[in-house]
Amino acid sequence: MTAEQLEMISSDPQVMHGQAAIAGTRVPVSVILDCLAAGMTAHEITAEYPSVTPAGVRAAAAYGAALAREELLPIPKIR
Numbered sequence: 001m002t003a004e005q006l007e008m009i010s011s012d013p014q015v016m017h018g019q020a021a022i023a024g025t026r027v028p029v030s031v032i033l034d035c036l037a038a039g040m041t042a043h044e045i046t047a048e049y050p051s052v053t054p055a056g057v058r059a060a061a062a063y064g065a066a067l068a069r070e071e072l073l074p075i076p077k078i079r
Helices: 003-007 029-037 042-048 054-070
Strands: none
Touching: 003 054, 029 042, 029 054, 042 054
8 A cells, every 4th residue: 555545544532433534535445445446436436425536435445445454354254
């Protein structure tokens, strides 16, 4: 994650209960990640959330990737 991308993510206890969000918006990073997981393109996401830029979508994805490297979630075994 680049310094520029990190600057695009903010966390303020007074905004969205401190959830990581795209800086200058009330759009949580988790919403952007959910949209990407659902198959939405960056263009579709920015159309749905006009306050989010394509760079903001990339920053959210980079933030999610950084978190995935830090904490493992239990993954069910395939039978």
